[in-house]
Amino acid sequence: MVSRVIPVKTFDLVIFGGTGDLARRKILPGLFRRFCAGQMPPDAAVVGAARSDMDSASYRDFVGEAVREFGGEETKADGKLAAFLERLHYVPIDARGEAGWRELAALMRAGTVHAFYFSVAPSLFGDLAERLNQHGLTDEDSRIVVEKPFGRDLASAKELNRDLAAFFDESQIYRIDHYLGKETVQNLMAVRFGNMLFEPLWNSQYVDHIQITVAETVGVGGRGEYYDKSGAMRDMVQNHLMQLLCLIAMEPPSQFNPDAVRDEKLKVIRALDDVEPHHIVRGQYDAGDEGPSFREEVGDARSRTESYIAMKVGVSNWRWAGTPFYLRTGKRLKARCSEIVVVFKALNHSIFGEQEDHRNVLSIRLQPDEGMTLGVTIKEPGPGGMRLIDVPLDMSFAEALGENGDQTDAYERLIMDVIRGNQTLFMRGDEVEAAWAWTDPIIDGWDTRGDVPKIYDSGSEGPVDAVQLLARDTRVWRKVAS
Ligand code: BG6
Numbered sequence: 001m002v003s004r005v006i007p008v009k010t011f012d013l014v015i016f017g018g019t020g021d022l023a024r025r026k027i028l029p030g031l032f033r034r035f036c037a038g039q040m041p042p043d044a045a046v047v048g049a050a051r052s053d054m055d056s057a058s059y060r061d062f063v064g065e066a067v068r069e070f071g072g073e074e075t076k077a078d079g080k081l082a083a084f085l086e087r088l089h090y091v092p093i094d095a096r097g098e099a100g101w102r103e104l105a106a107l108m109r110a111g112t113v114h115a116f117y118f119s120v121a122p123s124l125f126g127d128l129a130e131r132l133n134q135h136g137l138t139d140e141d142s143r144i145v146v147e148k149p150f151g152r153d154l155a156s157a158k159e160l161n162r163d164l165a166a167f168f169d170e171s172q173i174y175r176i177d178h179y180l181g182k183e184t185v186q187n188l189m190a191v192r193f194g195n196m197l198f199e200p201l202w203n204s205q206y207v208d209h210i211q212i213t214v215a216e217t218v219g220v221g222g223r224g225e226y227y228d229k230s231g232a233m234r235d236m237v238q239n240h241l242m243q244l245l246c247l248i249a250m251e252p253p254s255q256f257n258p259d260a261v262r263d264e265k266l267k268v269i270r271a272l273d274d275v276e277p278h279h280i281v282r283g284q285y286d287a288g289d290e291g292p293s294f295r296e297e298v299g300d301a302r303s304r305t306e307s308y309i310a311m312k313v314g315v316s317n318w319r320w321a322g323t324p325f326y327l328r329t330g331k332r333l334k335a336r337c338s339e340i341v342v343v344f345k346a347l348n349h350s351i352f353g354e355q356e357d358h359r360n361v362l363s364i365r366l367q368p369d370e371g372m373t374l375g376v377t378i379k380e381p382g383p384g385g386m387r388l389i390d391v392p393l394d395m396s397f398a399e400a401l402g403e404n405g406d407q408t409d410a411y412e413r414l415i416m417d418v419i420r421g422n423q424t425l426f427m428r429g430d431e432v433e434a435a436w437a438w439t440d441p442i443i444d445g446w447d448t449r450g451d452v453p454k455i456y457d458s459g460s461e462g463p464v465d466a467v468q469l470l471a472r473d474t475r476v477w478r479k480v481a482s
Pocket of ligand 1: 216235
């Protein structure tokens with residue numbers, strides 16, 4: 001069975017930065033796949049808008065190439081790509097000047113959903129919002145989509161929120177964190193709130209600690225300039241890992257609706273403890289078979305930016321006080337693996353006498369090889385007494401769901417949610433600000449103290465100090481699958 005496709009209302013989607021990397025790799029190929037799935041109405045239109053001086057015909061060539069490269073199998077199907085490209089237009093535009101705005105206005109049709117994707121530097125968000133308003137391109141049903149990074153600290157995030165709020169209501173602003181569009185990330189909510197089994201145990205009385213790992217094998221590559229100013233804390237922790245933590249830690253919302261979900265996430269962020277400097281390990285990868293060192297890639301031999309971070313985080317609320325969350329993420333590590341591990345407490349009393357420490361461990365694999373494993377304790381087969389062993393109840397979503405497993409990319413799902421007007425999987429302004437309010441003092445502390453990240457080998461599991469971070473609490477990281 002193939003996943004259910006619910007058609008959306010017809011729309012005019014304008015992609016500012018329509019020739020950029022994100023548009024080429026994710027947004028346009030994603031739209032093409034939704035088109036092939038029959039979700040895009042036949043008269044929906046996509047307008048690329050950017051500085052480059054080209055016409056719609058050459059934009060279609062550009063998009064055709066991008067879709068052939070990143071669009072997947074369907075690009076080979078007869079006629080589909082050509083039919084999709086017919087939906088495209090291009091307008092050369094100046095975000096800060098007058099050029100192009102009248103032409104863009106002429107393309108927007110009355111009675112359709114108007115969505116504007118700001119796939120541009122955040123410094124242009126305010127200008128674009130203002131121009132859209134000035135040229136009468138928006139009404140109360142229009143939406144704008146903004147990409148991360150949403151600010152680089154609390155002050156800049158507040159400024160961006162203010163710039164957008166001058167022209168748009170919060171209900172029209174869709175702040176993307178693509179992790180929320182991942183099938184398996186949404187599954188965290190289904191697992192927690194769709195089963196009777198887990199929720200009664202989901203608290204500090206039964207859970208010893210939680211590990212959240214997002215490990216990547218890639219380095220910073222061509223993004224050195226951006227990344228050297230961000231580091232893993234701003235690039236991954238403040239948004240993606242924070243969102244994962246929220247979904248794992250939040251209280252059950254009363255309903256699955258945008259504000260109910262986001263209210264609960266916000267409460268988690270506000271309950272995060274300040275992080276002690278010795279509860280954080282920062283690392284930077286060295287050169288290896290996989291490529292040059294971080295410092296070579298960013299072009300700064302003295303860079304103090306981290307490409308790896310591990311930290312112990314406390315959530316001070318009734319449910320979680322006393323149960324630490326250990327987060328880690330990094331580039332150029334041994335394996336690509338995103339996983340959440342819930343380690344339950346040991347039994348209060350064992351009727352089987354002296355045994356090794358046996359605990360239930362629930363692992364939720366987000367990528368790759370999405371699935372869940374629950375470690376259960378059973379009797380070791382054979383005579384000779386009651387010896388216990390731990391075995392996995394293992395479920396791979398691909399095996400369990402077969403063709404029903406959904407391969408929809410995060411971006412295609414999120415874009416369609418924008419058109420549908422569903423903000424559940426998008427970050428609200430106050431959520432982003434709260435995340436920065438927690439992150440800022442940590443980063444400021446490094447700057448003030450002049451902290452230098454530890455160097456780790458490319459292709460390793462990161463700095464050894466991260467192992468010690470858990471060892472001090474007599475705990476160990478789960479092995480990252482290789
Ligand atoms: C992006 C970060 O937001 O997420 C990148 O800027 C990172 O540095 C990427 O590589 C990871 O996303 P995914 O979907 O590959 O896990």
